[in-house]
Amino acid sequence: MVEPTWLLTGAAVSAVLGFGWLALAMDTHWEQVHGDAAPPPSLARALRLAGALALAASLGLCLGADHPTMAVLVWLMLLAGGAVAIAATLSWQPRWLRALWPRRVAAQ
Amino acid sequence: MFQNFRLSMAWLHTWFGLVLGFVLMVVFFFGSLSVFDREIDRWAIPSSRFAPQPMPSFDTILKPAFERMQPDKDAIALLDGRVDGPLPERFEVVRSWGAYTTHRDPVVSVFAGFEVPRAKDPDETVFASHALDPRTGAVLPQGQLRVGSEFFYPLHYSLHLKWKDLGTWIVGFSALMMLAALVSGVVMHRKIFREFFTFRRHKTVQRSALDLHNLTGVVALPFHFFFAFTGLVIFAGIYFPVAHTQLHALHELHERVEARETGLPHERAGVAAPMASVDAMVAQAQRRWQAKGMAGDVGFVYVSHVGDANAYVSVYRAGTDRVALTGEGVHFKATTGELLREDPPRSAVDSVNEFLTGLHLQHFRHWLLRWLYVLGGLLGCVCIATGFLFFVEKRKQQHAKAGSAGSRVVDALAVTTVTGMLVATMAMLVANRLLPESLADKGDWERTVFWSAWGLAMLHAFARGGALARARMNPAWREQCGLIAAGAVTAVVANAVTTGDHLGRTLAAGYWPVAGVDLSLLATAAVAILAAGRLGRRAKATATGHSPAVLATAEARHG
Numbered sequence: 151m152v153e154p155t156w157l158l159t160g161a162a163v164s165a166v167l168g169f170g171w172l173a174l175a176m177d178t179h180w181e182q183v184h185g186d187a188a189p190p191p192s193l194a195r196a197l198r199l200a201g202a203l204a205l206a207a208s209l210g211l212c213l214g215a216d217h218p219t220m221a222v223l224v225w226l227m228l229l230a231g232g233a234v235a236i237a238a239t240l241s242w243q244p245r246w247l248r249a250l251w252p253r254r255v256a257a258q
Numbered sequence: 259m260f261q262n263f264r265l266s267m268a269w270l271h272t273w274f275g276l277v278l279g280f281v282l283m284v285v286f287f288f289g290s291l292s293v294f295d296r297e298i299d300r301w302a303i304p305s306s307r308f309a310p311q312p313m314p315s316f317d318t319i320l321k322p323a324f325e326r327m328q329p330d331k332d333a334i335a336l337l338d339g340r341v342d343g344p345l346p347e348r349f350e351v352v353r354s355w356g357a358y359t360t361h362r363d364p365v366v367s368v369f370a371g372f373e374v375p376r377a378k379d380p381d382e383t384v385f386a387s388h389a390l391d392p393r394t395g396a397v398l399p400q401g402q403l404r405v406g407s408e409f410f411y412p413l414h415y416s417l418h419l420k421w422k423d424l425g426t427w428i429v430g431f432s433a434l435m436m437l438a439a440l441v442s443g444v445v446m447h448r449k450i451f452r453e454f455f456t457f458r459r460h461k462t463v464q465r466s467a468l469d470l471h472n473l474t475g476v477v478a479l480p481f482h483f484f485f486a487f488t489g490l491v492i493f494a495g496i497y498f499p500v501a502h503t504q505l506h507a508l509h510e511l512h513e514r515v516e517a518r519e520t521g522l523p524h525e526r527a528g529v530a531a532p533m534a535s536v537d538a539m540v541a542q543a544q545r546r547w548q549a550k551g552m553a554g555d556v557g558f559v560y561v562s563h564v565g566d567a568n569a570y571v572s573v574y575r576a577g578t579d580r581v582a583l584t585g586e587g588v589h590f591k592a593t594t595g596e597l598l599r600e601d602p603p604r605s606a607v608d609s610v611n612e613f614l615t616g617l618h619l620q621h622f623r624h625w626l627l628r629w630l631y632v633l634g635g636l637l638g639c640v641c642i643a644t645g646f647l648f649f650v651e652k653r654k655q656q657h658a659k660a661g662s663a664g665s666r667v668v669d670a671l672a673v674t675t676v677t678g679m680l681v682a683t684m685a686m687l688v689a690n691r692l693l694p695e696s697l698a699d700k701g702d703w704e705r706t707v708f709w710s711a712w713g714l715a716m717l718h719a720f721a722r723g724g725a726l727a728r729a730r731m732n733p734a735w736r737e738q739c740g741l742i743a744a745g746a747v748t749a750v751v752a753n754a755v756t757t758g759d760h761l762g763r764t765l766a767a768g769y770w771p772v773a774g775v776d777l778s779l780l781a782t783a784a785v786a787i788l789a790a791g792r793l794g795r796r797a798k799a800t801a802t803g804h805s806p807a808v809l810a811t812a813e814a815r816h817g
Binding site: 158169173176178179216217219220223224226227228229230231233234236237238240241242 | 452454455456457458459473474477478480481579580581582613617622624626627630631633634637
């Protein structure tokens, strides 16, 4: 039995990661983060998929920590927090998001 | 009237958002504070700074306290004109006793309802209520205000306008229009997904304010929607008062039928009778919950028809471990302790209603969700505040040229409701710590300080609004940020000096209610200082002719 605290921490991290990947799949944000035009379409698809999966995983972790009625509330609020965190990072330190999808140096 | 649907939605969003935004700002901010109302109570009343306690023994602690209770002068004053003949010295017939506590309460709230002799409405009840130290049964000093649960929380839903529930109606109407604003906002927003993460803080104020408005509105949309909606559900009984207006007779009949079905007497028998041990009934209720697999603490004990042969005791479970505000009530005959009834499983409609109200009222134990609610509330505040800024920025050049005062007035009101509200809050907390504990009606003084400070903040905002006529920013924003920071730091220092509970001690002892309020005040001060600094640099840059956008870009390059 995992401690609820760890499950919820995981859920919060997943929410941030999920929105990070969803943002990177968007042309403008990819450019902000990596400095060049846009992710190749296949990569954009992969990022979107990874983002969606991470958000779903976040819900799963919330459900593991709490009663379903409570878990849904926690998840929706974590989504709000995660989205704000990514938006703020894109506004202040977009390069930090390179950590979510580092590109090979050769590609630069 | 409008060329298309989107324009009509824009009109609705702009004008209703502007007018009701001032109300909603108050609702969102004090709602956010109400998430931690009990903790603010601890901070404001040092004698209640001890660990949360379970419901105390009824027989030894609560009963003697109830027997001493009588309505205070304010409650009696409300009876003015509602009674034929003089009021009695002492209210003898007790309709009900109630004791309520949660997992966050060191003190237990107790109230007693009394029959009013010769009242025009035979159902008229006058109430007495206190906060009680459950360890000793001592009543906390009267006249002291539980700032969180007795001031900030009612301000959140009633604006403290009690006359004919006017405040509750205004808040309800605003919540209803907020639902409309959310829908119209989504309709107006052209790039809801493309700009989901967008905050271009280096662009013009107008642009960055709109980005932030959209961002905070969209990411917390489920929160905004659910809280506006569930707030309306909670007060549905006030907004649709059919049970006590058109359908009064039916309502009475229903109560009687219900009483017959449940076996819980609707009326007094008129025969005095002593009470059996309530502690034994509480113990039995807890055994019954345990048998159902829901062992739990007692949240609420209620005695109806006190002192009468028909008296009965209702014991409800604390809703610590679930969202729904369910009580799993167990009812006993007060004279004998015989089980009268156990609440049946809830119907689907009841379950939904209890989930919706529980979601909003949050009596559960979940600290992360509590903080996330604060985040949601503050995102709502940012959304409304940036809405005001956008409104003003969009029009101020034009109004300045035309000599119109429109944006000046809106801006001054925005200052009043955004920073002015915080100034008032800080003033109240400082007053709470500096006014002597022995002062009679200390709570009334604190209220006076709050409203006066808010009034002064408003005067200040209007007095400094001249800058708008030159299409500049009102310096009151910056000056009030400074006041907020000063007030917050003063409150923390005053708490340390007057109670000795400085952060070193509360953090070391892990006494989070007080440490948390202090830390939140310091965080507020930090944000206010940062904001004042930014606004100061911008004002200087504008004065020397650089546009804010240029300054911001320069700042970013060097930053």
